[in-house]
Amino acid sequence: MGIQIAPSMLSSDFANLESEARRISGADWLHVDVMDGHFVPNLTLGAPVVEALAKVAEQPIDAHLMIDDPDRWAPEYVEAGAGSVTFHVEAARAPVRLAREIRAKGARASMALRPATPIEPYEDLLAELDMVLIMTVEPGFGGQKFLDVCLPKIRRTRALLDKAGGDVWLQVDGGVSVETIERCADAGADVFVAGSAVFGADAPDAMVSTLRDLATARCAH
Numbered sequence: 001m002g003i004q005i006a007p008s009m010l011s012s013d014f015a016n017l018e019s020e021a022r023r024i025s026g027a028d029w030l031h032v033d034v035m036d037g038h039f040v041p042n043l044t045l046g047a048p049v050v051e052a053l054a055k056v057a058e059q060p061i062d063a064h065l066m067i068d069d070p071d072r073w074a075p076e077y078v079e080a081g082a083g084s085v086t087f088h089v090e091a092a093r094a095p096v097r098l099a100r101e102i103r104a105k106g107a108r109a110s111m112a113l114r115p116a117t118p119i120e121p122y123e124d125l126l127a128e129l130d131m132v133l134i135m136t137v138e139p140g141f142g143g144q145k146f147l148d149v150c151l152p153k154i155r156r157t158r159a160l161l162d163k164a165g166g167d168v169w170l171q172v173d174g175g176v177s178v179e180t181i182e183r184c185a186d187a188g189a190d191v192f193v194a195g196s197a198v199f200g201a202d203a204p205d206a207m208v209s210t211l212r213d214l215a216t217a218r219c220a221h
């Protein structure tokens, strides 16, 4: 699939999501951060907003669910029109069943790991997934500093995905910018979420291109 850029709408103007999406027409996905005030100490938006944005946006929606009980709630986001739905493995009761349900409903199924969660216990689940998300900050807020300590896990995840074969994408999220994206690409990531780096730029769409070029130049696999 090559390198993909998924700007996080968390850093955009929530009062103008439709026009904010148009400012990043070169983006591959719109990354939408759903936070419930329980799994993370912040509250954002839910399925009705995803549904409204999916109706007007040209890019597909990449829903990142930072919520408790994703087994109960994640399918709603497929129905709302998300093309990819990411649940946190720390919150899922039955990740295999949940991934199968997301896929059966017609979206890509993705599993996220907080910085301190290892990938190794989940090696056998990888074939059930379309994407793995390695968080490079503690989830909950945009604009945090990239955690270099997560880079070895990105490398190990890339090795496990290569060993498993198939075409599971490897996404990174948190503190991704012109300063850090090359390190992530070197480690094997191929889908890059960037919130403050994109929407904090004078020209967000140009920043999407810049990030894509930097990652493409480093992408080894």
Ligand code: DX5
Residues within 6 Å of the ligand: 008, 010, 011, 031, 033, 064, 137, 138, 139, 140, 141, 142, 143, 144, 173, 174, 175, 176, 193, 194, 195, 196, 197
């Ligand atoms: C953090 C969210 C991220 C966040 C990224 O919990 O999952 O998607 O919006 O923002 P930046 O790129 O500013 O770190």
Ligand code: ZN
Residues within 6 Å of the ligand: 008, 031, 032, 033, 064, 173, 193
């Ligand atoms: Zn996110």
